[in-house]
Amino acid sequence: MVMHMSFSVAVAGASGYAGGETLRLLLGHPEARIGALTAHSNAGTPLGAHAPHLRGLADRVLAPTSVDALAGHDVVVLALPHGASGQIAAELPPETVVVDLGADHRLTSAEAWQEYYGSAHAGSWPYGMPELLHAGETAPARQRAALAGTRRIAVPGCNVTAVTLGIQPGVAAGLIDPDIVAVLSVGYSGAGRSLKPHLLAAEAAGSALPYAVGGTHRHIPEILQNLGLPDARLSFTPVLVPMSRGILATVTAPLAAGATADDVRAAWSAAYDGEPFVQLLPEGQWPASGWTTGANTALVQVAVDRKAGRVVAVCALDNLVKGTAGAAVQSLNLALGLPETLGLTVEGVAP
Numbered sequence: 001m002v003m004h005m006s007f008s009v010a011v012a013g014a015s016g017y018a019g020g021e022t023l024r025l026l027l028g029h030p031e032a033r034i035g036a037l038t039a040h041s042n043a044g045t046p047l048g049a050h051a052p053h054l055r056g057l058a059d060r061v062l063a064p065t066s067v068d069a070l071a072g073h074d075v076v077v078l079a080l081p082h083g084a085s086g087q088i089a090a091e092l093p094p095e096t097v098v099v100d101l102g103a104d105h106r107l108t109s110a111e112a113w114q115e116y117y118g119s120a121h122a123g124s125w126p127y128g129m130p131e132l133l134h135a136g137e138t139a140p141a142r143q144r145a146a147l148a149g150t151r152r153i154a155v156p157g158c159n160v161t162a163v164t165l166g167i168q169p170g171v172a173a174g175l176i177d178p179d180i181v182a183v184l185s186v187g188y189s190g191a192g193r194s195l196k197p198h199l200l201a202a203e204a205a206g207s208a209l210p211y212a213v214g215g216t217h218r219h220i221p222e223i224l225q226n227l228g229l230p231d232a233r234l235s236f237t238p239v240l241v242p243m244s245r246g247i248l249a250t251v252t253a254p255l256a257a258g259a260t261a262d263d264v265r266a267a268w269s270a271a272y273d274g275e276p277f278v279q280l281l282p283e284g285q286w287p288a289s290g291w292t293t294g295a296n297t298a299l300v301q302v303a304v305d306r307k308a309g310r311v312v313a314v315c316a317l318d319n320l321v322k323g324t325a326g327a328a329v330q331s332l333n334l335a336l337g338l339p340e341t342l343g344l345t346v347e348g349v350a351p
């Protein structure tokens with residue numbers, strides 16, 4: 001029998017959606033001991049007032065978020081708004097494994113950070129997407145290796161994960177031209193749980209609403225960074241649709257000259273062969289976001305539209321699991337030397 005070391009973990013932003021989902025996964029993780037839980041405006045209230053589905057932690061009172069409250073744990077998860085984690089992270093001990101669910105440490109380019117986030121750049125950490133392909137790779141190797149033993153993890157954005165996993169095999173294998181169009185159906189929970197008028201049920205239920213249209217979304221530089229194509233054309237349009245969780249990303253790009261449908265199938269297949277959490281579906285079966293609900297799974301399908309001369313890739317995932325908290329636990333497992341799949345499931349909740 002393999003024995004593992006347990007670890008203590010504090011979660012900052014425990015009253016939010018991403019923090020709550022991280023706690024749900026950690027409650028099912030055999031090695032996690034949940035320590036301090038912190039919040040901001042809701043400090044001093046019990047977690048059960050905000051996440052009543054987390055029965056095992058319902059009576060735990062949220063502390064104000066501070067370095068003192070978080071230090072002293074083996075792992076600290078920061079589930080805070082953009083810009084709030086940089087300062088705290090800088091003051092945590094170097095031996096602590098710090099997992100940032102926000103964007104603060106994702107971008108390597110300070111200029112891109114300034115352009116899209118408009119504040120001082122906190123720096124860049126190893127990127128929490130084990131399945132990321134690097135230039136010249138056809139199967140993930142280097143990113144997984146970069147996460148092994150690391151003490152700092154920048155967890156990707158959820159839309160970024162869907163687009164990257166959908167199209168990256170074609171980029172890595174040179175099968176598409178860098179003129180990418182991504183249209184995403186996204187669920188409400190991606191926006192967090194603070195009150196926003198366009199998320200009121202009276203306005204959002206039964207309706208579809210595009211946002212951040214016209215090249216303004218903050219995920220654009222992150223996707224281009226992942227694909228190793230800083231100068232590529234990327235048209236990115238998210239559309240809010242009436243679902244609580246989930247992302248369905250449809251990503252298309254011109255098929256490169258001389259490339260065939262067989263080349264495409266072979267590249268996507270090689271990229272995800274043996275991956276525990278990213279699965280290329282059997283030819284002809286297109287994923288639904290609902291199949292991934294609650295699971296750390298990204299489901300991918302690809303085809304060539306011969307008349308349009310384009311590759312069409314679709315990726316479905318749960319924004320709060322593979323899009324955030326699941327990616328965090330998966331990367332954390334690698335950082336701690338635990339089996340990558342510990343505490344995670346590929347099986348979704350349906351219907």
Ligand SMILES: NC(=O)C1=CN([C@@H]2O[C@H](COP(=O)(O)OP(=O)(O)OC[C@H]3O[C@@H](n4cnc5c(N)ncnc54)[C@H](OP(=O)(O)O)[C@@H]3O)[C@@H](O)[C@H]2O)C=CC1
Pocket residue numbers: 012013014015016017018019038039040041042043065079080081082084101102103156157158189190191192193194319320323324
């Ligand atoms: N939701 C999603 O699908 C995804 C979210 N993320 C990222 O995760 C992070 C958290 O997002 P999400 O959980 O959705 O957001 P929520 O709005 O649901 O939660 C935000 C959390 O941060 C706390 N908080 C708010 N303001 C501050 C502050 N100034 N300083 C410290 N803490 C603060 C809140 O505390 P309180 O309730 O007490 O005010 C709450 O616990 C963000 O960076 C987001 O981009 C990443 C990928 C996907």
Ligand SMILES: CC(=O)N[C@@H](CCC(=O)OP(=O)(O)O)C(=O)O
Pocket residue numbers: 101102103156157158159160186187188189190191192219238240
């Ligand atoms: C519906 C909705 O608003 N979704 C969010 C997704 C947030 C996310 O992926 O995370 P980061 O903010 O950490 O990058 C959005 O599109 O901005």
